Amino acid sequence: MSFASHPFRGPLFMVIATGTYVINDTMMKLATEGLPPYEVLMLRGAMAAIWGMPLLFVLGYRKNLPQLFDWRVLARNLAEMAAILLYIVALANMPIADASALGQITPLLVLVGVSILFGERIGAVRMGLIGLGFVGALMVAQPTMQGISIYAMLALGNAVFCAVRDIAGRRISHDVPGLIVAMSAVIVVLVGSGIMHVATESWVMPQAHHLLLLAGAALFLICGHFFIFMAYRIGPTSAVAPFYYFFTFWAVVSGLVVFGQLPNWLALCGIVLVVASGITVVLLDERRRRLAPVA
DSSP states (O other), X not given: OOGGGOTTHHHHHHHXXXXXXXXXXXXXXXXXXXXXXXXXXXXXXXXXXXXXHHHHHHTTOGGGGGGGGOHHHHHHHHHHHHHHHHHHHHHHHSOHHHHHHHXXXXXXXXXXXXXXXXXXXXXXHHHHHHHHHHHHHHHHHOOBTTBSOHHHHHHHHHHHHHHHXXXXXXXXXXXXXXXXXXXHHHHHHHHHHHHHHHHHOOOOOOOHHHHHHHHXXXXXXXXXXXXXXXXXXXXXXXXXXXXXXXXXXXXXXXXXXXXXXXXXXXXXXXXXXXXXXXXXXXXXXXXXXXXSOOO
C-alpha cells in the first residue's frame, strides 16, 4: 500500500497540524514577553500574509481571490477574529497547556450550537459527555471564591467564538478552497488586531528576536492551516477528528520543555476529562453512522 492511500495519512496530518499550531502559539507567547499582545498578533498577521499570498498564486488560486471577501467567508472569519483577540491575551497570561485545554471544549460547543440552530438531536449520552467536558474545563479554570480568573474567561470566550466560527463555516460553499478561507482569516485578524493595537496599546519597537519569532509563528500558522485542511480532505472525519485533541498533548509538552510549567494535578485531570469526553463523542457519532440503515 502506497503512502498516498495509507489510512493513517489523514490522522498523521492532523497530528502534524496540531503540533505546528502549538509551535505557533509557543512562539507568540515568547514574543509577548517583550511586546504587547495585539502588536504581536498584528505583526504575525502581516508576516502570515507575506508567507501566504504568494502561495495562493503558486497553487493557482488567482481566480479565487474575490472569494476572500465572500460574505459567508467573512462571517466565519469575523468569529475567528473575535476568538483570537481573546486567546492572545489569555495565552500571554496563562500557562500554554491551560489556555489550550480550555479551547478544546469547542467541538462540544459546536454540538450544542448545531442542536439549537439546526434541530439536530444530541441525546442523553452525548449531553452527559458534553457536561463532563464542561466539568473538565472548570477543573482547568479552577474558579475560586473570587470567581474564575479573567484570563480563563477569555480562553473560554475563545472556545465559544471558535464554535461560532465552525458552525458558520458550514455555510461556506464547497467550491471555496481551504487556503482561501485561511488567508481571508489572516487578513481579517490582521485588521482586527491592528485596530485593537491602536485603540488599547502603545507601539513597542520589536527587536530582531521578536521578528524572528513572529516570522516563524506565521510560517507554522500557514503550515497548520494547510495540514488541517488536507487532513479532512484525504481522511474521513470520524478517523481524523479525534486527533484534534493532540493540541492539548503538544501544549503540555511545550509548557514543560519551553516554559518549565506543568499543570497542577487538578488541571491535568480536567485536561484528561475534556479530551476523553470529546473523543468519546466522535467515536459514538461514527458508531451511529455505521449502524444507520442505508436508504
